[in-house]
Amino acid sequence: MNEHYFAALREILAQGLPVTIEVSIAAMLIAIAGGLVLGVLRALRNPVLDTVIIAYVEILRGIPLLVLMFFVFFGLPQLGFHFAEVPSAIIALGLWGAANGTEIVRGAIFSISAGQSEAGAALGLNWLQVMVHVILPQALRRMIPPFMSLFVATVESSSLAALIGVKDIVEIVRLRVENDPALWIPLLVSILFLYFFINYPISVASQKLEKRLA
Amino acid sequence: MWGGLWTLEITLTGIAGVLMVGIVGAAMRTSKSALARGLATAFTEFFRNTPPLVWIYFFFFALLGVGIKLPAVVAGTLALVFYQGAIAIEILRAGIEAVPSGQREAASALGLSPFEQFRSIVLPQAFRISLPALGNNLISLLKNTSLISAIGTIEITGIANDIIAIRLSSAELYLTLGAFYLVCVFILSTILRFTERRLARYGS
Numbered sequence: 118m119n120e121h122y123f124a125a126l127r128e129i130l131a132q133g134l135p136v137t138i139e140v141s142i143a144a145m146l147i148a149i150a151g152g153l154v155l156g157v158l159r160a161l162r163n164p165v166l167d168t169v170i171i172a173y174v175e176i177l178r179g180i181p182l183l184v185l186m187f188f189v190f191f192g193l194p195q196l197g198f199h200f201a202e203v204p205s206a207i208i209a210l211g212l213w214g215a216a217n218g219t220e221i222v223r224g225a226i227f228s229i230s231a232g233q234s235e236a237g238a239a240l241g242l243n244w245l246q247v248m249v250h251v252i253l254p255q256a257l258r259r260m261i262p263p264f265m266s267l268f269v270a271t272v273e274s275s276s277l278a279a280l281i282g283v284k285d286i287v288e289i290v291r292l293r294v295e296n297d298p299a300l301w302i303p304l305l306v307s308i309l310f311l312y313f314f315i316n317y318p319i320s321v322a323s324q325k326l327e328k329r330l331a
Numbered sequence: 332m333w334g335g336l337w338t339l340e341i342t343l344t345g346i347a348g349v350l351m352v353g354i355v356g357a358a359m360r361t362s363k364s365a366l367a368r369g370l371a372t373a374f375t376e377f378f379r380n381t382p383p384l385v386w387i388y389f390f391f392f393a394l395l396g397v398g399i400k401l402p403a404v405v406a407g408t409l410a411l412v413f414y415q416g417a418i419a420i421e422i423l424r425a426g427i428e429a430v431p432s433g434q435r436e437a438a439s440a441l442g443l444s445p446f447e448q449f450r451s452i453v454l455p456q457a458f459r460i461s462l463p464a465l466g467n468n469l470i471s472l473l474k475n476t477s478l479i480s481a482i483g484t485i486e487i488t489g490i491a492n493d494i495i496a497i498r499l500s501s502a503e504l505y506l507t508l509g510a511f512y513l514v515c516v517f518i519l520s521t522i523l524r525f526t527e528r529r530l531a532r533y534g535s
Binding site: 195 | 386392
């Protein structure tokens with residue numbers, strides 16, 4: 118039991134952990150990019166754009182991520198789009214993250230006082246210049262703590278990828294215990310700590326930063 | 332169809348559980364006892380930094396390993412109650428700390444015991460302050476009930492997977508499933524907003 122446990126643990130760290138990290142970081146990049154674009158578009162206050170973006174955000178945040186992941190992996194092939202396991206997981210997590218990212222960016226932009234953009238306009242800057250040189254530099258700092266929390270949520274949610282067959286931390290545990298059910302407890306406890314040691318420092322840093330910026 | 336009812340039943344039981352864990356935990360987090368504070372803090376930080384799916388496996392398979400056989404629904408609901416409960420503790424703690432200390436002092440001057448102070452003075456106000464964040468947590472509970480499909484096929488996502496395994500029409504089924512959750516989330520958030528407005532009447 119001991120050697121089986123350590124063999125499984127090695128596989129989790131050497132093969133599962135990199136997949137979990139890869140999926141989380143790739144999804145997070147989509148979330149940040151998508152969130153920035155959609156969040157800034159919201160600041161235009163264009164009624165048509167607003168409706169489309171709000172619908173996107175509300176739908177993606179209103180359905181369970183697992184259902185979205187199943188849809189991307191099992192449903193999209195029927196509509197002619199085929200993605201392998203890892204890309205499907207990244208797409209689903211990324212689209213979900215981008216919806217949350219949009220709210221983060223929008224919240225940060227609207228939290229900058231209106232006087233700032235009025236002052237920018239009074240200096241003769243156009244909308245884009247005000248956004249790039251006045252609003253975003255201030256808003257970006259306020260986005261950092263919530264984006265760190267979103268990363269923690271993304272790492273946690275990347276575990277759902279196991280359910281479409283991505284060989285991440287959770288899936289390797291599941292495959293290993295098929296031959297050896299006695300490993301369930303030690304392996305599950307080990308990966309709970311593994312996730313905790315990844316996420317806890319980020320959570321703490323996010324809270325500290327938030328307090329300092331407040 | 333029955334799957335949808337199970338989803339609602341798990342959610343309602345879960346809401347009761349989450350509120351219970353949240354209130355007890357938040358009372359501990361803000362108590363004078365360092366031991367109670369430490370325990371509640373460790374509980375919160377550990378659960379909310381680890382994936383709920385792993386907790387569902389833990390409550391189902393790990394307990395099975397030591398001879399405790401919980402039905403999938405019970406194991407899944409327990410796991411979610413602990414995970415969302417940990418988040419509720421953090422939310423309610425912030426709410427309790429936002430209640431002005433004069434409230435507690437006034438209650439104490441009126442001769443209320445610490446328990447009565449907490450129950451009838453601090454908690455109702457903290458609850459009102461926390462309700463928007465608490466509501467999001469309950470909505471997230473509703474969505475996370477879909478994770479229970481990983482260990483059984485009782486609630487709606489698990490049943491959808493079963494139907495797909497038989498009939499292979501996954502795109503439409505997952506869209507329907509998504510619509511089901513959207514409607515549920517909409518109803519739950521409407522109820523929450525209504526409650527928020529009702530409570531605001533007693534407002535600050």
